[in-house]
Amino acid sequence: MTSTMPRLSAMMFLQFFIWGAWFVTLGTYLVQGPLQASASQVATAFLSQSIGAIVAPFLVGLIADRYFAAQRILAVLHLAGAALLWGASVATSFSTFAACVMAYMLLFMPTLALVNSIAMRHMQAPEKQFPPVRVAGSIGWIVAGVLIGWLGWEQGQRLELTFRMAATASLLLGLYALSLPHTPPLERQRNARLGEILGLETAARLLKSRSYLVFFLASIAICIPLSFYYNFTNPFLNDLGVRGAAGLQSLGQVSEVLLMLAMPFLFVRLGVKVMLAVGMAAWVLRYVMFAFGDPGSGFALLVIGIVLHGICYDFFFVTGQIYTDAHAGPEHRSSAQGFITLATYGVGMLIGTFLSGAVVEHYTTEAGRDWQQIWLFPAGVALVVLVAFLFLFRERPAAAPATH
Structure with missing residues (x-):
């Protein structure tokens, strides 16, 4: 159990590194970058997070929690997400970019619940063990922000590289997820009613x-x-x-x-x-x-x-x-x-x-x-x-x- 905690912390680190690597500077990239988006278009891009959050319980509750091991669907979502993030980095029109980001967030937002589920299932006392593991996620977000500042991508107007950095990390987490402890659906989840799910x-x-x-x-x-x-x-x-x-x-x-x-x-x-x-x-x-x-x-x-x-x-x-x-x-x-x-x-x-x-x-x-x-x-x-x-x-x- 002790050896599992560092593995779960690494999962959390990558999970939030990916999010922090592109999400913080998204508005600046849209307004100042090659797409020259309006404020309404910026809002449309950020709308993807809300739609992803609304869809997440359906995807995780109806599919992941009932039919697949959590670590396997985490891997699939992040591997597909890596391709979409890379696609966003090379998009030459706002409509193409927005489609990539929307599709990506529909896949990413459910992973927030999945990493929590994987972590807590392999803890004897989640109320004590989960906070230090979750803190690794906040550290991942911090590292992403510091890296962007250190590399000067904002001043150099190279924020498309943030999406490629996130895509690389998403690919890494997708592969790493396959090595995480096996987390199959619980029997009660398989038999749960729709309203309960x-x-x-x-x-x-x-x-x-x-x-x-x-x-x-x-x-x-x-x-x-x-x-x-x-x-x-x-x-x-x-x-x-x-x-x-x-x-x-x-x-x-x-x-x-x-x-x-x-x-x-x-x-x-x-x-x-x-x-x-x-x-x-x-x-x-x-x-x-x-x-x-x-x-x-x-x-x-x-x-x-x-x-x-x-x-x-x-x-x-x-x-x-x-x-x-x-x-x-x-x-x-x-x-x-x-x-x-x-x-x-x-x-x-x-x-x-x-x-x-x-x-x-x-x-x-x-x-x-x-x-x-x-x-x-x-x-x-x-x-x-x-x-x-x-x-x-x-x-x-x-x-x-x-x-x-």
């Missing part, structure tokens, strides 16, 4: 709780401003002339790693409501920092805004996963996590992606983009969500023991 029964059970319903709606709503960060932070920093923007953004993952390790300690002392509220407040503060930051005297504001990612992500999303787990119970754990992922990365970011593209386009003139107004918009949305959450959410005592 897709998480519909679990969803109905969770949403009967008023506190969970408020959390669920807040999760969808907070992902609307989240889309602005994922879609337009890198183009924003490059517009300002910040050198090595992708490397600078990796500071967000550094803070995420540090705070993730402190989560059990913080959760017990602060509780669900405070953790979730602080996470949402961090989104408001981050966008205000971006609105008033600049590469000169206001550079510290940009750095603080990026470093706040640890609080933004861990305090809201990781706390939300723990809260969901506490409400669902052991029998419904997997389907409950799939349900909240579909709601956030699927529905919430789908709305946010459309809205972010429209807002950026609205504040774009011949003189350029009015980034201050652009960032104040998601700051306002996040503030409204925070205030509504504070008034409506009532923490259930049963959700407190979250570190089990």
Whole structure:
């Protein structure tokens, strides 16, 4: 079992290295690269993540979990993904590029659930062993960002190479997955009902709780401003002339790693409501920092805004996963996590992606983009969500023991 942990960590490292290698700089490549995409086209490209998140439970639940060993379908998805990423790097029109990225994300998003499933199935105590393994994924994302900055691909306008780097890593993980511990479907997964597989029964059970319903709606709503960060932070920093923007953004993952390790300690002392509220407040503060930051005297504001990612992500999303787990119970754990992922990365970011593209386009003139107004918009949305959450959410005592 001990020798398995490094192998699972390597899997996580490659999984998130692939994602971080091209996704962070996607907006900049589209706007400044050979495709010269509009803000709406940038939003369309990022839309692939949301559609992939919505499709993922169907692919994993209906196919992988019932008929194939998880490590084998992980291998197939990443090998096919490598070809699509390479295709995106050589696309000469936006329509071809968007088709490659859309097809790729339909394959990639299910792999996020697959790597979690493979890892947890081979752990005796997932609640203790999973965080260090998952941290390797955040390190992979950091390494990808640092490499892009070190190689100067943003300044040299060679961001098509990020897709080729990701394609190479995807090929490597596809081959490596075949050597991972055998993870066949469980008997109960083979015989599960359709509603159980897709998480519909679990969803109905969770949403009967008023506190969970408020959390669920807040999760969808907070992902609307989240889309602005994922879609337009890198183009924003490059517009300002910040050198090595992708490397600078990796500071967000550094803070995420540090705070993730402190989560059990913080959760017990602060509780669900405070953790979730602080996470949402961090989104408001981050966008205000971006609105008033600049590469000169206001550079510290940009750095603080990026470093706040640890609080933004861990305090809201990781706390939300723990809260969901506490409400669902052991029998419904997997389907409950799939349900909240579909709601956030699927529905919430789908709305946010459309809205972010429209807002950026609205504040774009011949003189350029009015980034201050652009960032104040998601700051306002996040503030409204925070205030509504504070008034409506009532923490259930049963959700407190979250570190089990």
